[in-house]
Amino acid sequence: RRFHVAVVGATGAVGETMLSILAERNFPIATLSLLASSRSAGGEIEFQGQKIKVQDLAEFDPSGVDIALFSAGGSVSKEYGPKFAAAGAVVIDNSSAFRYDDDVPLVVSEVNPEQVANRPRGIIANPNCSTMQMLVALAPLHRRYGIERINVATYQSVSGGGRSALEELGKQTGQLLSFQDIDPQRFPVQIAFNLIPHIDDFQDNGFTKEEMKLVWETRKILGDDSILVNPTAVRVPVFYGHSEAVAIETREKVTPEAARELLEQSPGVEVVDRREAGGYPTPVTHASGTDAVYVGRIREDISHPRGLNLWIVSDNIRKGAALNAVQLAELVAAEG
Ligand code: A2P
Numbered sequence: 645r646r647f648h649v650a651v652v653g654a655t656g657a658v659g660e661t662m663l664s665i666l667a668e669r670n671f672p673i674a675t676l677s678l679l680a681s682s683r684s685a686g687g688e689i690e691f692q693g694q695k696i697k698v699q700d701l702a703e704f705d706p707s708g709v710d711i712a713l714f715s716a717g718g719s720v721s722k723e724y725g726p727k728f729a730a731a732g733a734v735v736i737d738n739s740s741a742f743r744y745d746d747d748v749p750l751v752v753s754e755v756n757p758e759q760v761a762n763r764p765r766g767i768i769a770n771p772n773c774s775t776m777q778m779l780v781a782l783a784p785l786h787r788r789y790g791i792e793r794i795n796v797a798t799y800q801s802v803s804g805g806g807r808s809a810l811e812e813l814g815k816q817t818g819q820l821l822s823f824q825d826i827d828p829q830r831f832p833v834q835i836a837f838n839l840i841p842h843i844d845d846f847q848d849n850g851f852t853k854e855e856m857k858l859v860w861e862t863r864k865i866l867g868d869d870s871i872l873v874n875p876t877a878v879r880v881p882v883f884y885g886h887s888e889a890v891a892i893e894t895r896e897k898v899t900p901e902a903a904r905e906l907l908e909q910s911p912g913v914e915v916v917d918r919r920e921a922g923g924y925p926t927p928v929t930h931a932s933g934t935d936a937v938y939v940g941r942i943r944e945d946i947s948h949p950r951g952l953n954l955w956i957v958s959d960n961i962r963k964g965a966a967l968n969a970v971q972l973a974e975l976v977a978a979e980g
Contacts, residue, residue, distance in 0.1 A: 645672065645977075646672045646673060646674035647671075647672055647673060647674055647710040647711050647977060648674050648675045648677075648708050648709050648710045648711075649666070649671070649673050649674075649675070649676050649677070649709070649710065649711050649712075649713070649973070650676075650677040650678075650679060650704075650706065650709045650711075650712040650713070650728070650733070651663060651666075651676070651677070651678055651679065651712075651713050651715075652679045652680075652701055652712060652713065652714045652715065652716050652720065652724065652728075653679070653680060653714065653715040653716030653717070653720070653738075654678035654679060654680055654689060654698060655678075655680040655684045655687070655689070655698060656680070656715060656716065656806055656807060657803055657806050657807045657810065657961060658715040658738060658806075658961055658965045658966050658969075659680075659713075659715050659716070659966075660689075661961050661962060661965070661966035661967075662713050662715065662966040662969060662970060663678075663689065663691055665962070665966050665967055665970045666691075666970055666973075667691060667692050669970060669974070671970065671973065671974065671977070672977060676691060676696060677699060677704065677709065678691075678696050678697070678698045678699065679698070679699050679700070679701040679704055679716075680698050680699075680700075680701065680716070681700070681701065681702075681716075682700045682702065684698050685698055685699055685700035685703075686698065701716070701720070701724060705731075706724075706727060706728040706731040706733055707731045707732070708731075708732075709728060709731065709732070709733040710732075710733060710734065711733060711734050711736065711973050711976055711977070712725075712728045712733045712734070712735050712736070713736050713738070713969050713970070713973065714728075714735060714736065714737045714738060714739065715738040715739070715965065715966070715969070716739075717739055718739040718740055718741040719741075720739075721737045721738075721739040721741040721742070722741045725737055725741065725742065725767055726765070726767075729765060729766035729767055730766075732766075733766065734763070734766055734767075734768065734973075734976050735766060735767045735768070736768050736770060736969050736972050736973055736976075737767060737768070737769050737770060738770045738965050738966075738969055740769075740772065740853075740857065741769075742765075742767050742769050743769040743771065743772075743857075743860075743861065743864075744860055744864070745765075745769075747764050747765055748763070748765060748767050748768070748769050749762050749763055749768050749769065750769045750771055750861060750864050750865055751768055751769070751770075751771070751865070751968075751972055751975075752771055752776055752779050752780060752783070752865055752968060753912075753968055753971035753972060753974075753975065754780050754783070754910070754911045754912040755779050755780065755783040755865055755866070756865055756866075756867070757975055760972060760975045760976060761979070768972055768976075770965065770968055770969045770972065771861050771865060771968070772854070772857040772858070772861055772964075773800075773804055773886055773960040773961075773964025773965055774796075774798050774800060774854070774857070774858055774877065774886055774888065774960075774964070775857060775858050775861040775862055775865070776958075776963060776964045776965075776968055777886060777888065777937045777956055777957075777958035777960070777963055777964055778794075778796065778858070778862070778888055778890060778956055779862060779865055779866065780910075780911075780912045780913060780937040780958070780963065781890075781907065781910075781913055781937050781939050781954065781956045782794070782890070782892065783865075783866060784906050784907065784910040784913075785892065785894070785898060785903060785906065785907075785952075786866055786868075786871075788898070788906060789894040789895065789896045789897075789898045790894055790895035790896060791871060791892050791893070791894055791895075792870075792871070792872065792893050792894065792895055793871070793872040793873075793874070793892070793893040794858075794862065794871065794872070794873045794874070794875075794890060794891070794892050794893075795874045795890070795891040795892075796858060796873065796874070796875045796876070796888055796889070796890045796891075797875075797876045797877075797878065797888070797889045798854075798858075798875070798876070798877045798878055798886060798887070798888050799839075799878055799880045799882070799886065799887040799888070799889075800843060800854075800877060800878065800879050800880065800886045800960065801880065801882040801883055801884050801885050801886055801927060801960055802831075802835060802879065802881065802882070802883060803883055803884050803960060803961050804843075804879075804886065804960050804961075804964070805830060805831075805879075808829075808830045809830050809831070809835075810883060811830075812828070812829060812830040812831060812835060813835050813836055813881055813883065814883075816828075816834060816835060816836035817836040817837070817881070819836075820834075820836055820837060831879065835879065835881050836881050837881060838881065839878055839879060839880045839881065840878065840879040841876065841877075841878045841879075842879070843855075843877045843878075843879055844857075844877075851875070852877055854877040855875040855876065855877045856875075858873055858875040858877070859873040859875065882927050882928070883932070884927060884931070884932040884933070884959055884960070884961060885926075885927025885928070885930075885931035885932045885957060885958065885959050885960060886927070886931075886957070886958060886960040886964060887926070887927060887955065887956070887957045888955070888956045888957075889953070889955060890953070890954045890955070890956055891945055891948075891951060891952070891953050891954075892951065892952050892954070893945075893948055893950055893951050894950050894951075894952065895950070896950070897949065897950045898950075898952055899944070900942045900943055900944060900952065903942050903952055903954070904917060904942055907939050907942075912935075912936060912937055912963070913936065913937050913938075913939055914930075914936040914937070914938050914939070915938075915939050915940070915942075916930060916938050916939070916940045917939065917940045917941065917942050923940070924940035924941050924955060925938030925939070925940050925955070925957040926957060927957055927959075930957060931957045931958050931959045932959055933959060933962070934959060934962070935959070935962055935963060935967055936958070936963070937956060937957075937958040937963055938956070938957045938958065939954055939955070939956050939957075940954075940955045940957075941953065941954065941955035942954050942955075
């Protein structure tokens with residue numbers, strides 16, 4: 645069977661990667677509708693050798709769409725997601741609009757794929773990029789050894805902020821290298837040659853929303869509200885690929901050797917862990933443009949008897965967003 649697929653936000657950083665991944669993986673498409681704002685309606689995007697016109701979402705009739713991949717921001721998802729679902733589409737939503745609703749499953753394809761079927765509203769939420777890559781690596785360890793607590797500091801690339809954020813890093817870098825003044829717009833302060841410990845809005849508890857996503861989403865996806873998560877989320881001047889310094893505390897002790905062996909057999913994970921120069925993953929050398937979640941720097945926490953440290957790197961636009969969304973669409977398609 646072939647499916648009528650719509651991509652909402654098709655002109656964006658995640659949307660364009662959704663299209664290339666749908667093509668790469670030969671998703672069974674009958675028709676493809678490309679939707680964006682009126683700003684880009686009328687433009688053309690090439691897909692598998694065919695030019696497809698971008699349509700204005702506000703004027704699009706969703707009837708007949710089987711699967712809709714949304715990545716156009718939370719307010720667009722809130723307004724149009726339920727309309728597409730009411731018209732019969734399965735909505736796979738990359739925004740945070742529905743992630744914390746009890747009747748919307750939040751699914752990492754390697755971790756809790758069975759939850760895809762549990763969608764009373766016809767909406768499936770795609771997790772936040774930082775949670776996504778962290779759990780591809782940590783879920784196997786949690787199942788075997790029981791994770792009690794996670795300390796995580798993220799090093800997040802600008803592509804997570806969309807096309808305008810990519811452009812701002814490029815522009816500022818050029819301006820600063822030619823001794824020109826800069827004018828931060830997309831980020832609150834200079835991002836080139838700097839880093840910013842602030843992603844998404846501040847919450848009453850002093851954490852940012854990006855940090856709290858790591859707490860809420862980890863518990864929901866692993867189905868375990870007892871897991872403690874202590875996050876710091878930082879934007880860094882990297883174009884593609886998020887990195888995370890993660891320290892876990894487990895119920896049962898896990899040695900670096902046992903963790904390496906388990907992770908080498910885990911779906912979606914690649915261990916890159918030689919204790920020598922370059923023997924670890926980085927966004928540029930490993931993650932950017934690839935599908936895996938890379939894990940390195942696996943070592944015992946010298947300050948805790950049941951602590952383990954890991955360095956987790958992945959392409960935030962691919963596994964962190966577009967790839968997982970397409971993998972969820974594949975799970976839906978496999979239902980027949
Ligand atoms: P457009 O290109 O017409 O602005 P990014 O995350 O890279 O900034 O991309 C955001 C995506 O969401 C783009 O495809 C953008 O389309 C789309 N988008 C933003 N606002 C709307 C809207 N109100 N209606 C439809 N699509 C939207």
